[in-house]
Amino acid sequence: METFSINDLKKSEKFLKQICWDITPKIFFSPVSAAGNKPVNINGYMLYVDLVNDKPTLMIMRNRTVISRTVGYIEDVPEDLLKAALNCTKEECIGGMYPLTKALEDWLKK
Numbered sequence: 001m002e003t004f005s006i007n008d009l010k011k012s013e014k015f016l017k018q019i020c021w022d023i024t025p026k027i028f029f030s031p032v033s034a035a036g037n038k039p040v041n042i043n044g045y046m047l048y049v050d051l052v053n054d055k056p057t058l059m060i061m062r063n064r065t066v067i068s069r070t071v072g073y074i075e076d077v078p079e080d081l082l083k084a085a086l087n088c089t090k091e092e093c094i095g096g097m098y099p100l101t102k103a104l105e106d107w108l109k110k
Contacts (some may be wrong), residue, residue: 002072004060007106009074013107018044021105025097028063042068047108049085049098056082056098081107 009015039091045067046061058074081104092099100108 001070004072004074006074008074017044020044022098023063024048024092025090025094026099028061028068028097029094047074047100049100049104050096051086056086058082058104059097072076075105078107082099 006087020042023040023042023044025046025048027040028042028046042063043065046063048059049056050059050060050070051057053072056079058077059070060072060074061068061070081101085098085101085104086093088098088101
């Protein structure tokens with residue numbers, strides 16, 4: 001798995017344009033609208049928190065129509081923001097994947 005620097009990623013317009021901020025692990029596993037009748041487009045990059053060697057880590061998943069795969073993780077993310085993401089509900093934390101918190105998303109968008 002590849003390691004990415006937050007400083008390098010923020011310079012990549014292609015990557016930044018393809019981040020799907022509204023795609024969470026819950027939506028990824030069941031990609032339908034809130035009404036439940038319209039498929040949601042998950043193509044692009046999904047960011048989520050996972051445990052790697054018992055340490056919370058910010059992961060990057062590349063989603064395409066047919067296949068998705070985790071391509072790597074991002075270094076230099078404040079640990080307190082990552083730990084806070086582990087405190088989500090069972091409905092939102094699916095498959096060992098934790099959604100971004102508002103604080104973590106705001107930090108990333110800076």
